[in-house]
Amino acid sequence: xxxxxxxxxxxxxxxxxxxxxxxxxxxxxxxxxxxxxxxxxxxxxxxxxxxxxxxxxxxxxxxxxxxxxxxxxxxxxxxxxxxxxxxxxxxxxxxxxxxxxxxxxxxxxxxxxxxxxxxxxxxxxxxxxxxxxxxxxxxxxxxxxxxxxxxxxxxxxxxxxxxxxxxxxxxxxxxxxxxxxxxxxxxxxxxxxxxxxxxxxxxxxxxxxxxxxxxxxxxxxxxxxxxxxxxxxxxxxxxxxxxxxxxxxxxxxxxxxxxxxxxxxxxxxxxxxxxxxxxxxxxxxxxxxxxxxxxxxxxx
Ligand SMILES: Nc1ncnc2c1ncn2[C@@H]1O[C@H](COP(=O)(O)OP(=O)(O)OP(=O)(O)O)[C@@H](O)[C@H]1O
Numbered sequence: 001x002x003x004x005x006x007x008x009x010x011x012x013x014x015x016x017x018x019x020x021x022x023x024x025x026x027x028x029x030x031x032x033x034x035x036x037x038x039x040x041x042x043x044x045x046x047x048x049x050x051x052x053x054x055x056x057x058x059x060x061x062x063x064x065x066x067x068x069x070x071x072x073x074x075x076x077x078x079x080x081x082x083x084x085x086x087x088x089x090x091x092x093x094x095x096x097x098x099x100x101x102x103x104x105x106x107x108x109x110x111x112x113x114x115x116x117x118x119x120x121x122x123x124x125x126x127x128x129x130x131x132x133x134x135x136x137x138x139x140x141x142x143x144x145x146x147x148x149x150x151x152x153x154x155x156x157x158x159x160x161x162x163x164x165x166x167x168x169x170x171x172x173x174x175x176x177x178x179x180x181x182x183x184x185x186x187x188x189x190x191x192x193x194x195x196x197x198x199x200x201x202x203x204x205x206x207x208x209x210x211x212x213x214x215x216x217x218x219x220x221x222x223x224x225x226x227x228x229x230x231x232x233x234x235x236x237x238x239x240x241x242x243x244x245x246x247x248x249x250x251x252x253x254x255x256x257x258x259x260x261x262x263x264x265x266x267x268x269x270x271x272x273x274x275x276x277x278x279x280x281x282x283x284x285x286x287x288x289x290x291x292x293x294x295x296x297x298x299x300x
Pocket of ligand 1: 012015016017035036037038039040041042043044
């Protein structure tokens with residue numbers, strides 16, 4: 001009774017936004033859709049919240065068909081779109097009242113569900129939404145999506161453009177909402193947030209690359225990754241890409257992540273090769289696999 005998606009495809013003229021997507025979200029699960037810009041996340045959210053019709057396939061949300069039972073779905077889900085969910089000229093309180101009214105409820109009726117989040121923005125209840133900070137807008141948008149006590153909550157990139165502290169707080173709030181029995185589908189381009197979901201689907205160019213728990217996805221990655229650094233990152237990447245034994249090379253924070261094709265790889269050989277290529281201050285160390293590494297490997 002969570003979410004079921006089977007063989008969903010959606011085209012915009014000749015753009016294949018979604019290609020034969022299938023997955024299930026269990027009731028009460030916190031499920032993440034992880035993928036870069038343009039992967040098709042928003043298109044999928046719009047189909048599941050009945051705002052767009054797929055070209056092919058079938059999907060149900062809380063047991064209702066997204067096409068046949070669209071009215072029932074609209075009453076049972078909360079949707080926090082990536083952009084423009086708030087009325088910028090209405091105050092915090094007016095926005096919340098508006099969303100409560102269109103769902104035939106009141107702030108008081110479901111106050112318990114939003115209380116913990118709302119108290120944080122209540123001091124600014126007379127401020128127009130357009131004048132709130134990114135983190136406060138996000139909290140208000142979440143309250144608005146929750147005010148009618150939905151069974152399933154859809155959050156499209158809720159933490160994009162939000163500072164790291166607010167991002168962390170936001171995920172703690174999501175966990176508490178989940179504990180109240182609400183099924184959550186959340187999308188994010190931030191790979192570090194993937195680890196906070198029960199299960200994730202890695203998605204790219206409208207296709208699902210893998211579905212599993214974040215732990216299992218990392219475990220399935222079998223290669224040893226090395227953090228490599230040198231005095232000039234651009235020159236380093238160029239040299240690593242030209243190295244005949246490279247399996248993968250990509251920038252990763254302050255390092256470059258490198259994997260080698262050989263089973264008996266000795267980092268000393270790479271060190272020598274880089275020195276011969278005029279690199280200095282070379283540092284090569286083993287490192288742990290992250291979801292981002294797994295994604296890069298699957299997306300190759
Ligand atoms: N209305 C539209 N008309 C034409 N192409 C579209 C339309 N909406 C989306 N697309 C294209 O479909 C693909 C998937 O877009 P979608 O917005 O679903 O991805 P996304 O993962 O949500 O990324 P983003 O975070 O950039 O919105 C992209 O190639 C996008 O350019």
